[in-house]
Amino acid sequence: MxxxxxxxxxxxxxxxxxxxxxxxxxxxxxxxxxxxxxxxxxxxxxxxxxxxxxxxxxxxxxxEKKAQIIEKIKTSIIKLIHHSEEGIKINLSSYLSNQVNYDYNYISNLFSETEGKSIEKYYITQKIEKAKELLVYDELSLSQIADKLNYSSVAHLSSQFKKITGLTPTHFRKIKEKKRNSLDNL
Structure with a gap:
């Protein structure tokens, strides 16, 4: 079961x-x-x-069957962005159709009606959360983060990042650095 x-x-x-x-x-x-x-x-x-x-x-x-489909869409996107080592260079609609086993138009409409936002907006929000995580780790350059998250350019990543967070990625990284204490100062 x-x-x-x-x-x-x-x-x-x-x-x-x-x-x-x-x-x-x-x-x-x-x-x-x-x-x-x-x-x-x-x-x-x-x-x-x-x-x-x-x-x-x-x-x-x-x-409820429709709620199960919505959750499957969300977990598929989370897996793709946060748990996939292969990167996210795929066609989202095809990927989700295969994961959920429903036509993309159906799941797209269902998601929008139920969640009040499009699958694309949810996907972008998850990508920005992953970008924030990568910025906090401070191991990758903005260019590497943009590439890892399948953005066409740093400018495209920065634009979406600012739209969602109100901050540029560089400013976000600086704020996080100021809040962190080095281990030897604790």
């Missing part, structure tokens, strides 16, 4: 969910962002138990 879970965004989430199901006595077949597959079929009492165990740690079972 496959269950869809809201708010899974990282590998730690996968471990937490897997452990929660195992501790509850279920046999986990596979766990990935947004879903867990278990051997057992669940009765309503077991579903309630799982829901009550998920809620305190910030997760939620998703039972």
């Amino acid at each position: 496959k269950l869809y879970i809201k708010n899974m965004v990282c590998n730690r989430c996968i471990l937490v969910i897997e452990n929660l199901f195992k501790e509850a006595g279920f046999h986990v077949i596979k766990t990935e962002l947004g879903e867990v597959e278990i051997k057992e079929e669940l009765n309503p009492e077991q579903i309630n138990l799982i829901e009550s165990n998920l809620k305190p740690i910030g997760f939620k079972l998703i039972e």
Whole structure:
């Protein structure tokens, strides 16, 4: 039985969910962002138990089909941007259609109606979050970050970054540096 879970965004989430199901006595077949597959079929009492165990740690079972599709879109984008070593140089609509197994026009309309923003805006927001993370690490130049996130230029990255954060990437990096203390000054 496959269950869809809201708010899974990282590998730690996968471990937490897997452990929660195992501790509850279920046999986990596979766990990935947004879903867990278990051997057992669940009765309503077991579903309630799982829901009550998920809620305190910030997760939620998703039972409605459209909500499951939305969560699959989000986790597919998160995987692509935050967890893919290959980079994000792909066609987003084709990628999402393959991941979600629905026509892109359908999922695009569903996402916009449900979330109040387009898939593209969600995708850009996630790219900017990844850019912020990379800027804080201070290991890559702006040019390398733009390339890693598949921007055509540093100017394009900077423009989207400023539109979303209100800051240029350079200013963002400087602010983060000022707030950080070196370890020997702690």
